[in-house]
Amino acid sequence: MEKKRKIIVSIVVSLSLILVAVVATGVIMAVNNKKSNGADEVQNTKERFTSLMCRNTQEDQNLCREVLSQVDGSSSSDPKAYIDAAVNDIRDSVTTALKMITTEEEFSKDDNGIKMAIDGCKEVMESALSSLDLFSNALRSNHDINSVQTQSPDLKNWLSAVISYQQSCVDIFEDQNEGERKIKEQLQSQSLDRVEKVSIITLDIVTGLAKIIEDLGVHVQMKPISSSGRVLREEVDNEGFPDWFSSSDRKLLAKDVKFYVPNVVVAKDGSGNFRTIQDAINSYPKTKNFQGRYIIYVKTGIYKENCTVPSHAMNVFMYGDGPTKTIVTASMSNVTHNLKTMLTATFVNKAGMFLAKDMRFENAAGAKVCMFKPTDNSTATAKLLEQLTLSSVHPPP
Numbered sequence: 026m027e028k029k030r031k032i033i034v035s036i037v038v039s040l041s042l043i044l045v046a047v048v049a050t051g052v053i054m055a056v057n058n059k060k061s062n063g064a065d066e067v068q069n070t071k072e073r074f075t076s077l078m079c080r081n082t083q084e085d086q087n088l089c090r091e092v093l094s095q096v097d098g099s100s101s102s103d104p105k106a107y108i109d110a111a112v113n114d115i116r117d118s119v120t121t122a123l124k125m126i127t128t129e130e131e132f133s134k135d136d137n138g139i140k141m142a143i144d145g146c147k148e149v150m151e152s153a154l155s156s157l158d159l160f161s162n163a164l165r166s167n168h169d170i171n172s173v174q175t176q177s178p179d180l181k182n183w184l185s186a187v188i189s190y191q192q193s194c195v196d197i198f199e200d201q202n203e204g205e206r207k208i209k210e211q212l213q214s215q216s217l218d219r220v221e222k223v224s225i226i227t228l229d230i231v232t233g234l235a236k237i238i239e240d241l242g243v244h245v246q247m248k249p250i251s252s253s254g255r256v257l258r259e260e261v262d263n264e265g266f267p268d269w270f271s272s273s274d275r276k277l278l279a280k281d282v283k284f285y286v287p288n289v290v291v292a293k294d295g296s297g298n299f300r301t302i303q304d305a306i307n308s309y310p311k312t313k314n315f316q317g318r319y320i321i322y323v324k325t326g327i328y329k330e331n332c333t334v335p336s337h338a339m340n341v342f343m344y345g346d347g348p349t350k351t352i353v354t355a356s357m358s359n360v361t362h363n364l365k366t367m368l369t370a371t372f373v374n375k376a377g378m379f380l381a382k383d384m385r386f387e388n389a390a391g392a393k394v395c396m397f398k399p400t401d402n403s404t405a406t407a408k409l410l411e412q413l414t415l416s417s418v419h420p421p422p
Contacts, residue, residue, distance in 0.1 A: 070101040077240050078107055082229040089226045104170045104234075104241065109161070111227040115187065115220055116157045122194070122216040123150050129208050139204050146194040146212070152375065153190040153220070155336070156183040174234055184228040191220045277318065278382065282344060287322035297324060302332050302343075302353060309338040318342045323384060325350040336375040345384040356389040 071094070079089035092114045093107045100106035126147050133139040160183045167173045173180070195217060198209035230237070277285075290297030291305045299305045305321045321343045332353065334341055345351025355371040371388045 071096060071098070074101065074104065074107055074241070077237050078104075078230050079226075081233045081236075082226045084222050084226045084229070088222060092223055092226065104238065105164055105167075105173060108173070108227065108230060109164055111223060111230065112157055112160055112164070115223050115227065116154065116161075118216045118220045118223065119150055119153050119157065119187075122212055122220070123147065123154075125212060125216065126150070133204065133208075136202075136204055138199070138202050139208065142198045142205050142208070145197040149190040149193045149197075152336075153187045156186045156190070159183050170234075170238055174238065177231055177234060180231045181228060184224050184231065187224045188221060188228070191217050191224070274318075274380065277342065278380075282346075282383070285320060285322065285344065287320045289320075290322045290324065291328075292324040293326040293328070294324075297322075301330055302328050303330055306332060306334055306338060306341070309335075309341065318380075320344075323351050323353075327352045327354060329354055331355045331371055331373075333373040334376045334379055336377075338376045340378045341376060342380045342382075343384065344382040347383050348385040351383065352385045352387065354387045354389055 074096075075090050075093045078093060079086050082089050092111050095110045095114065096106045126143055129139075130143050130147075133143060160180055163176055163179060164173060167176060195209060195213060198205040198212075200206045200209075289299060289305045289308050291299050291302050293300055299308065302321070302323055305323075309315075309319055318340050319338070319342070321341065323343060323345045325346045328351075330353070353372060369388070372386045
């Protein structure tokens, strides 16, 4: 009897162990299934978002998918994460170009043409990084996709600027010079071609953001955006100002010139603070917390000089006595001065929020060898008003 009881107990224990093992296996399988389902859900979300965002791009859709696949799984349901991934990809390619340029710089010191091309390319690529930083900062400061949508004109502006900078870097290298041609080909194949393609892809995404959000089923109130064209198209209000123009700038421009209070005055006869425009620009406050507009009044005269507004000189407003009275002119050319074309501009603006009124800018060397180059590296880039006359110039990119 005792022996039979032991056998029964042994059988019960064995069955209990088997039951525990079965239950444990079931728990493990359930956990694994849960993980698998979670991973599948993330992957499905990424594929859905990627498909919608890449649908309307006119560039390589496979490249678009490759770029957007870099989104982390934890952010797969955030539309901003896909835009951020694209911008980071562009930034990586621009950084690669700068590293290549720095390397070539060391081996090209004896060739003046290559040196000028490298310097010019380096400058515009650094400006491209600045535009990308502004884009990323705007993306981070807007907490939801609706806020991003409202700032889409700025985002498109910065992306258009990056495309322009990329093309400027390519164009500055001349095919007639074998050394320059090789450097250009290397930059294009290893970096710049991707900068252009991914920038266009991102611009297509931002341009079609309203439709993308609608298809994603995100309920937001937003202003429709035209999906045609990649270049920023400014909307002009009934006052003739672009829609990004601030109320303070509208008030400033609506004032009669006699009510302006300039920070500095430029006069060729010495009756002002400076005799040259560049000296006035250089007087911009060094302090980082300078607020408001820095107003430069340029009196009647013909100012023969090449001017540059540096990137730190934000919010400069320059005005004259009229386009037939205040004239800025120069005649630098790629032929007579042995310079790259992009380095012959009469007036170069590298800063944000630059405004000019009642002035004339010209390059006396002729249209084929000059350009006016306001630089898109701010929310509202250089704006030349109707009262401003330009000769032999290119409009802002």
